[in-house]
Amino acid sequence: MARREYPLRLPCAHKGCKEQSNWVYPTRRDLMESFELKHYSNGRWRCIRHINPEQVLSLSNLVTRAEVVSEEKHGKLFFGSWGFVSGLGFKVFADDFPAGTKLIVRAEIVPLATPKDNSHD
Ligand SMILES: [Zn+2]
Structure with missing residues (x-):
């Protein structure tokens, strides 16, 4: 049952x-x-x-960018709340860099170009 x-x-x-x-x-x-x-x-x-609609890529929002500066908390380094950050094409350990290191993540979408409509030319 x-x-x-x-x-x-x-x-x-x-x-x-x-x-x-x-x-x-x-x-x-x-x-x-x-x-x-x-x-x-x-x-x-x-x-x-x-x-966070501004973070959603779309035809009217082709690029997003975020940045965070590493800080020491309890003897370890963090980007925001994370000691390790990853995304498409990158991985980073905050402890591998000195405190105050800036991580900048940029995402951009490149839409397929639509063929020009020449039907009325
Ligand atoms: Zn919704």
Whole structure:
């Protein structure tokens, strides 16, 4: 016999957005005590596109750039909250550089050029 599951489905709070989040909990108690229910219910959840829309690359936003300076915390170095940062094409350990090192990450999308419409020439 299949065990019952307790789903939590929340729509994105951004007006007109059709995205939904889906979580499943093994017990009602897990659902009621979940981080998601406490922090995202009642119109507080937003999808990736609407949390930081300026970070989502699109035809009207082809480039993003972020930078963070390393800091020492508890005897170790961190870029923000991370001692190790990685992304497409790079990996970096904060401890490999002196405190105050700046990490700059830039992402750019190059859309496929659409053929020029010469049908009315
Ligand atoms: Zn959304």
